[in-house]
Structure formats: structure tokens, C-alpha cells
Amino acid sequence: MGAFSSTRNTSRELATFIILLFHSMFVLRSKAFSALRTTNIIRPLSSSSRLYSSSQDQQQHFDVIVVGGGHAGCEAAAAACRRGAKTALITQRLDTIGELSCNPSIGGIGKGHLVKEIDALDGLMGQVADEAGIHYRVLNRRKGPAVRGPRAQMDRDLYKEAMQRMLTSSSIYKDRLTLIEASVEDLLYDERKGNNVISSQQTIVTAATSTVFSGSDQNYILPQTNEDRFRMQGVEIKKEDDSRQEVYAPSVVVTTGTFLRGVLLLGHDRFAGGRQLRTDDEQIEPPSVGLAHTFMEKFQFPLGRLKTGTPARINGDLIDWSVCPIQPTENPATPFSFLAEGRNPPNIEAGRIIACHQSATNAKTHELVMKYEHTLPRYDGGLDGSGNGPRYCPSIYKKVQRFPERNSHNCFLEPEGLNTNLVYPNGMSGPYPQEIQLEILRSMKGLEEVEIIKPGYDVEYDFCNPLNTLGHTLETKLVQGLYLAGQICGTTGYEEAAAQGIMAGANAAASKDDAKPFILGRDEGYIGVLIDDLVTRGTTEPYRMFTSRAEYRISLRQDNADLRLTEKAAEAGLIASPDRLQALKHRQEEITVSLNQLDEFSLKVTDWAEKYPETMGNTKKDRTDKKTAAQVLSMPHVTLDQIRSVAGDEIEIPFRVADTVEAIVKYKAYEESQHRDMESWRKAQGMRLPPTLVYAKEQLPTLSSEELEKLNLHRPGTLAEAAKISGITPQSLVYLHQHVHKIFAKQKEKEEKQQAS
Numbered sequence: 001m002g003a004f005s006s007t008r009n010t011s012r013e014l015a016t017f018i019i020l021l022f023h024s025m026f027v028l029r030s031k032a033f034s035a036l037r038t039t040n041i042i043r044p045l046s047s048s049s050r051l052y053s054s055s056q057d058q059q060q061h062f063d064v065i066v067v068g069g070g071h072a073g074c075e076a077a078a079a080a081c082r083r084g085a086k087t088a089l090i091t092q093r094l095d096t097i098g099e100l101s102c103n104p105s106i107g108g109i110g111k112g113h114l115v116k117e118i119d120a121l122d123g124l125m126g127q128v129a130d131e132a133g134i135h136y137r138v139l140n141r142r143k144g145p146a147v148r149g150p151r152a153q154m155d156r157d158l159y160k161e162a163m164q165r166m167l168t169s170s171s172i173y174k175d176r177l178t179l180i181e182a183s184v185e186d187l188l189y190d191e192r193k194g195n196n197v198i199s200s201q202q203t204i205v206t207a208a209t210s211t212v213f214s215g216s217d218q219n220y221i222l223p224q225t226n227e228d229r230f231r232m233q234g235v236e237i238k239k240e241d242d243s244r245q246e247v248y249a250p251s252v253v254v255t256t257g258t259f260l261r262g263v264l265l266l267g268h269d270r271f272a273g274g275r276q277l278r279t280d281d282e283q284i285e286p287p288s289v290g291l292a293h294t295f296m297e298k299f300q301f302p303l304g305r306l307k308t309g310t311p312a313r314i315n316g317d318l319i320d321w322s323v324c325p326i327q328p329t330e331n332p333a334t335p336f337s338f339l340a341e342g343r344n345p346p347n348i349e350a351g352r353i354i355a356c357h358q359s360a361t362n363a364k365t366h367e368l369v370m371k372y373e374h375t376l377p378r379y380d381g382g383l384d385g386s387g388n389g390p391r392y393c394p395s396i397y398k399k400v401q402r403f404p405e406r407n408s409h410n411c412f413l414e415p416e417g418l419n420t421n422l423v424y425p426n427g428m429s430g431p432y433p434q435e436i437q438l439e440i441l442r443s444m445k446g447l448e449e450v451e452i453i454k455p456g457y458d459v460e461y462d463f464c465n466p467l468n469t470l471g472h473t474l475e476t477k478l479v480q481g482l483y484l485a486g487q488i489c490g491t492t493g494y495e496e497a498a499a500q501g502i503m504a505g506a507n508a509a510a511s512k513d514d515a516k517p518f519i520l521g522r523d524e525g526y527i528g529v530l531i532d533d534l535v536t537r538g539t540t541e542p543y544r545m546f547t548s549r550a551e552y553r554i555s556l557r558q559d560n561a562d563l564r565l566t567e568k569a570a571e572a573g574l575i576a577s578p579d580r581l582q583a584l585k586h587r588q589e590e591i592t593v594s595l596n597q598l599d600e601f602s603l604k605v606t607d608w609a610e611k612y613p614e615t616m617g618n619t620k621k622d623r624t625d626k627k628t629a630a631q632v633l634s635m636p637h638v639t640l641d642q643i644r645s646v647a648g649d650e651i652e653i654p655f656r657v658a659d660t661v662e663a664i665v666k667y668k669a670y671e672e673s674q675h676r677d678m679e680s681w682r683k684a685q686g687m688r689l690p691p692t693l694v695y696a697k698e699q700l701p702t703l704s705s706e707e708l709e710k711l712n713l714h715r716p717g718t719l720a721e722a723a724k725i726s727g728i729t730p731q732s733l734v735y736l737h738q739h740v741h742k743i744f745a746k747q748k749e750k751e752e753k754q755q756a757s
Contacts, residue, residue, distance in 0.1 A: 060248065062178070062247065062248070063085035063250070063512045064086075064251045064512075066089045066090070068255035068486070069089060069093075069094070069096060069098070070486065071486070071494045071497040072486030072500055072504070073089060073097075074163055074167065074501065075498045075501035075502040075505060076505030077089040077177055077505060079121075079502045079503075079509065079574060081172055081177050081509075082122060082506075082573070083509035087176055087509075088178045090184055094181045097164050099160055100154060103424060104415075105151060105152065109139050109149035109547060110544070111151075111495040111544075112139070112558050113526045113547070114499045114527060115498075117525045117526055117527050117561045118499055119338055119561070119562075120565040121506075121565055122575045123498065124167075125495070127166070127337045128162045129154065129159070129337075130345045131346065132155050133154060133336075133348070134155050134352060134353050134418060135152060135355070136330050136331075136345065137329065145559060145667070146556075146557050146663070153354060153414055155347075156278070156416050157419075182237035182240075183239075185237065187252065187294055188233040189230045189232050230478060230480065250481050250511070251481045251508035252481060253504045254482070254485075254488060255485050255486045255504075256274075256291065256488050257274060257461075257497070258308065258487055260292050260295075260462040261287055261292045262275075264458070264459050265307075265431050265457060265458045266431050266457045267377065267433035274461065299478055299479060301469055302464065304463055305381030305460055305462060305463075306381065306463050307381065307458050307459065307461070308389060309389065310459075311429040311456040312425065312437050312438075312441065312454065313423065313424060313456075314441065314452055316422065318449050318450045319447060319450055320446045320449070325358045327356040327357065329354070331348055338561075357413040357446070358410060358411070359444050360408045360411055361396065362408055368443055369396055369430070369440060370400060375432055376430075376431060376432060377431055387460065388541055388542075391542075392546075393544070395431075413426075428441065429456050431458040434452060467534075467537060467539075474504040474535075475508075484504070485504035487542075489534055490539040490542065491530070491543045492544050493545070503527060506574055515572075516572075518572045522551065522552065522730075524564060524565070525564060525565055526549075526556055529556075530549075533726070537725065537726040543726070548729045548732075549730075551674070551730030559659045559663060587660075591661055595630070597650070598630040598633060601628060601650050604624060604626050606624075608627060608646065612645060634666055634669065640658055640661070640662040680737070684719060685719045685720040686719070687741075689717060689721075693740070700732075700735065700736065703736070707729070710725050710728065
């Protein structure tokens with residue numbers, strides 16, 4: 001303990017000074033928020049919660065400490081427990097564990113894939129979402145199976161209650177998890193020689209700044225064995241009575257979300273905090289400043305500033321729903337958890353559902369948005385104080401500014417629960433003063449008489465750029481036993497945070513036994529894509545997941561996440577539920593039987609055409625060759641329902657595996673082509689990109705505006721350099737390679753003609 005006590009005391013004094021300075025600069029009052037109260041902390045979640053109390057041993061020891069009770073923190077703590085670690089989850093308020101801080105929904109395009117993968121690893125989010133879901137839709141249903149994304153509206157209270165119940169009542173967590181209600185003021189660490197973080201059984205290749213561990217289809221960066229590395233010892237906490245205590249563990253997972261030097265912004269008012277609570281007195285939870293100081297001053301992590309925003313909550317009783325197009329729930333609905341496969345989620349089955357509606361901005365709305373531009377906050381980050389917010393979930397001001405040619409933007413009206421009149425106007429975030437937010441909202445159809453119950457606001461916070469800071473286990477390269485997950489790594493969204501949390505928690509627990517790192521490759525899951533993007537490319541803006549980021553998206557579908565990941569998770573000790581392995585085995589058997597039926601059933605081509613003309617189109621009557629049902633189903637325009645209508649009782653495919661079976665058959669040839677394309681691109685990474693190459697839609701129509709913007713900004717010299725630019729998708733790199741290859745081929749052809757003449 002003596003090796004780090006003096007360092008800790010100095011850090012504590014400096015952190016205390018910074019906290020006082022920070023609050024004196026930024027804690028202002030506004031009519032929109034009530035007075036800040038940071039000491040009213042609500043006591044136990046339930047009688048089964050294991051709470052840290054002053055009567056306990058002052059030197060509590062754990063295998064893993066998780067800082068933060070958001071989506072990343074919950075998944076990290078649960079994963080560590082499932083892997084056998086005695087775990088402590090420390091958060092400022094126990095009653096906010098599992099809170100949906102912004103939008104009342106889970107899933108979506110790309111994000112839904114992450115939720116299904118988390119569930120396949122026996123994580124919590126999918127099961128909790130199914131308990132709290134009150135409105136379900138599968139996005140992109142008209143497109144191919146690879147890009148379909150399950151999404152559901154949550155009842156906020158039900159979601160939080162379900163998450164807390166799982167962590168405190170489930171036997172695996174009840175026995176291994178301790179919940180501590182306190183503020184983490186600083187990290188405890190020493191500078192003695194660190195132990196190897198890579199076991200001697202693993203093959204490693206030493207690189208300049210890290211260790212490269214060969215994986216399924218890529219090289220993984222792990223922290224380099226370095227005798228000068230800091231080593232985690234635990235955390236220092238401050239409790240409700242302002243007393244300080246030390247909690248010890250060799251592994252600490254930090255999931256501070258928006259709290260790292262967080263500032264809430266409303267108009268020109270600024271408030272030190274990470275989040276406004278959903279309480280009657282509208283408390284603001286205080287920021288984490290001591291940790292930021294340690295990260296910056298001692299560890300010298302590359303911290304930057306990001307922002308995000310949440311819209312006003314409006315009174316649904318005053319909305320004219322009759323003029324707003326309705327979006328009803330799907331029923332039956334597609335659950336998130338594979339444990340519920342083939343069953344309706346409980347609220348949908350019981351008829352406890354809501355309907356969402358749609359409104360839209362108009363010319364008057366846009367006029368107001370720009371008229372009151374001067375009332376918006378000034379940020380610490382971004383160009384000229386404009387802030388550095390999410391590109392794909394922008395404020396209404398950014399939408400109008402960025403797309404002046406558009407005369408309307410959609411707004412989805414999403415009720416926040418079964419027993420509340422609060423409505424979340426999705427797409428309308430903007431931290432204008434409250435009276436201006438109201439004027440903007442009332443300019444929209446159906447909202448002419450609406451009232452704001454809680455104003456929207458922005459929050460700006462520190463993040464640590466993961467490039468050169470983290471390895472693929474999410475352990476920091478400089479500090480042995482320190483893991484980061486969630487928005488602190490530069491991501492945005494509940495699902496991205498939870499995905500990182502489950503991986504960080506699993507690896508933090510593994511380190512106690514010097515076990516093999518648990519890593520997913522880009523070819524194994526969207527979680528692998530997410531983490532690889534972060535640690536090899538970094539990010540300069542809030543990162544969110546899209547299907548376009550995955551080069552293997554045809555095989556990384558949301559419907560087959562369990563088939564891809566559950567057995568691997570079981571081998572790593574991440575699966576606690578025997579029901580999950582049994583469910584997987586049952587699904588695998590049903591899929592195998594179904595595929596065999598499709599391979600064994602065959603008809604003459606003429607018979608296929610006669611029984612269902614749509615399957616074969618125009619067919620010559622004298623053809624005698626046969627095609628199996630699988631061969632016919634592989635055709636783009638043929639559906640599984642059509643095949644079953646022809647085959648009758650000879651092909652019986654259970655509903656719960658039908659989508660997976662159809663996708664396996666349809667995508668078989670595409671998957672082979674996809675792997676060939678990616679292998680060709682990998683071999684060509686050294687290809688030179690012409691300095692005069694034009695990055696524009698006319699030349700590169702498949703690239704997004706973001707990608708073209710970044711390529712023009714960075715002007716990479718090779719494909720390998722282009723691959724390192726955050727936001728450039730692998731599929732776009734393949735297209736860029738093909739485009740440049742054609743340019744070189746034409747140049748070569750021209751030169752040969754000139755030489756011949």
C-alpha cells in the first residue's frame with residue numbers, strides 16, 4: 001500500500017482543488033433546473049442487495065471493481081460475476097442502476113445486432129428489454145436478412161426495475177455481486193513492476209507499443225509486457241456522509257458515461273453534472289472530476305470533449321394524435337433474447353402496448369431553429385465552440401444547418417411508458433432556452449398546443465480516445481488491470497456501451513486467473529467490429545454502430561448471433577444459464593433438420609414452374625432436369641413461404657428458425673464472394689492512391705458523404721492509410737480498391753497503346 005499512498009494523497013488534494021474550481025465556474029442556476037442536490041442518495045434497491053456499509057471491514061477486497069451503473073457497468077459487472085469473479089459495482093445512486101438516460105428504446109439497425117450478440121453471450125440487455133418492451137418493430141424488414149434490425153420501445157420504469165431485479169435476485173449475481181452506493185473519487189495504483197498480462201502459453205509477437213495476438217481473422221492488440229506499467233490496486237470512494245474509504249481489486253472497469261467532467265448546457269446556462277435525474281425535484285447528478293484529473297495528469301491519456309443531447313419531454317395529453325400518422329407495434333413481435341425465441345414478449349402477449357406516431361418539421365420550424373441560433377450554448381470542444389456531437393443523431397439545429405435544401409425532418413413521438421403521459425419527441429434535441437424549445441415544437445403538426453414537462457439539454461463530457469490507449473481486451477496499455485468501456489471510449493448509444501461492458505468485464509475477470517483473453521474478431525461479431533474500429537482507428541466524434549461498418553455483415557446477422565457466439569462464450573465461462581445452452585442445441589438441431597429437408601426435396605424444373613410459376617419464371621416445357629428446394633430458394637426472388645406452398649407437408653420448418661434457415665440458403669454464395677473480396681483487399685493494402693484522385697459522388701457513388709468528406713480531408717497515400725481513417729467502412733475500402741485498380745488498368749492500357757504506335 002505504501003508504494004501508492006503518497007501518489008494518491010497528492011492526487012486527492014489536486015482533485016479537490018479542481019472540483020471546487022470546476023463547480024465555482026460552472027454551477028449556475030436556471031429556471032429550467034431546480035437547485036442542485038448531490039447528497040440525497042436513496043438507500044437499498046431491495047432486501048437482497050449486498051450494500052457496502054460503514055460497519056464492514058474498511059479494507060474490502062474484490063476481484064473486479066466496476067465504476068458506474070449504466071449499461072456498460074451493468075453488463076461488465078454481470079460478465080465478471082458469470083466468469084467467477086467476486087465483483088463490486090460502485091455507483092453514486094443505486095436507484096439509477098439500469099436507467100435509460102435518453103431515448104426510451106433499445107435496438108435498431110446495427111444496434112439490434114449488438115443486443116442479440118450481448119444476449120448470445122448470456123448478457124442482460126436482451127432479457128431486460130423483453131421484460132420492458134411495449135412496442136416492437138423490425139427495421140429494414142423489406143430488405144435482406146443481414147441488415148434487418150430489431151427495435152423496441154421501452155417502459156423506462158419497467159426497464160430499470162427489471163435490470164435491478166436481475167442483478168440483485170438472480171442467484172449467480174446475488175452470491176458474487178456487491179452494490180456500493182458511493183462516489184469514486186480516485187484510483188489506487190502503484191508503480192511497481194507489473195505482472196505479465198499475457199499468459200506464457202500464448203504466442204506473442206512484440207511490437208513497438210503493444211503486443212499482437214493472432215486471432216481468428218486478424219491481429220489483436222494486447223498491452224505490452226512492461227515493467228514500468230502502473231498496476232491497479234482499487235479505488236477510493238466517498239460515501240453519503242463524506243467519509244472516504246478504500247476498496248481494493250486488481251482489476252477496475254471504468255464506465256463513467258457522460259460524467260467525466262460532465263457539463264449540462266441549456267441555452268447559455270451551464271451546470272456541472274453528468275445527467276438530470278427523472279425525479280420531481282429534477283436533481284442533477286454531479287460529475288466525476290477526480291478521475292479525469294488522474295487520467296490527464298498522471299496517466300496522460302488523450303482526453304477530448306464530446307457532446308450529446310436529449311430532447312424535451314412533452315405532455316402527451318396535449319398532442320393532437322389524430323393528425324399524426326400512427327406506427328403500431330408488430331404483433332407477434334420478435335424478441336431480443338434467444339431464450340424467448342418463438343414466444344411473444346410478455347407485455348405484447350398481455351396487450352400492454354403503446355402506439356408511436358409521427359410528426360415532422362416544416363419551413364416555419366426551420367425558420368425558428370435558425371432565428372434563435374444565437375441562444376445555443378458555447379461548447380469546450382469542436383471548431384469555434386460548436387461542440388463535437390454525434391453525426392448520425394444530430395440536433396435539430398445541425399439538421400437544418402447541414403441540409404438547407406430539405407424542407408422537412410421526421411419527428412417520432414414515442415411514449416415513455418404505460419403509466420405516464422411523458423412523450424419523447426425523437427429527432428428534436430436542441431438545447432435552446434426552454435421557451436424557445438416550446439415555440440419550435442408548437443410549430444409542428446399535432447403539437448400546436450403542447451406543453452414541455454422537462455426541457456431538453458446537451459451534456460458535454462471527456463472521453464479517452466482508444467487509439468494507442470486500449471487493446472482489444474479494453475485494458476489500457478499503460479495501466480495493468482484498468483479497463484474502459486462505454487462513452488468514455490468515444491461511443492454513443494446504450495447498445496454500444498453494453499457491448500463494450502460485457503467484453504471489459506469478461507476480460508477483467510479473466511485476468512485474476514491469467515486466463516486467455518476473450519476477444520471477438522471482425523469476422524465473428526459486430527462487437528468485434530466495434531472494438532476493433534475503436535482500438536485501431538480511434539474516433540474523433542461519437543461512434544455509433546451501423547451494418548455498413550462490418551465487412552462480413554452477410555454472415556453476421558442478428559438472427560444467428562447465438563449460433564456464432566454462444567458456444568465460444570461457454571468455453572470462456574461466460575454462460576451461467578443451462579437453459580441457454582439447451583436452447584442453442586435445440587435450435588441447431590431444428591436448423592439442421594430444416595436444411596436437410598430443403599436439400600432432399602426436389603422437383604423437375606417444369607414441375608416447379610407449373611406449381612408456382614413465380615419460382616421459375618418462363619421455363620421451357622421440355623426440360624427434364626431437377627432442382628432441389630434449396631437450389632430454388634437460393635434464387636433472389638423466391639421466398640421460403642413459396643417453397644413450402646409447393647412442397648406441402650414434406651417441408652416443415654418451425655417458425656422460430658425460418659428466418660435463419662432462409663438466410664443460410666440465400667446467402668451461401670454471397671458469403672463466399674464476400675470473403676474473396678476481403679482477401680483481395682487485404683493483399684492490396686499497400687496499393688498507392690493517386691494524389692489527384694477525386695473523392696466525389698460522381699466517381700465513388702457507393703461511398704457516404706461522411707466518407708468522402710474524410711478522404712478529402714486526410715488525402716491518404718495508400719489503401720492502408722485510408723483504412724485507418726475512422727468512419728471509412730471496409731466495404732467502401734473494397735470499392736475504393738476496385739476503383740483505383742480500374743484507373744491503373746486504364747493507364748496501363750493507354751501507355752501500351754502509345755508504345756505500340
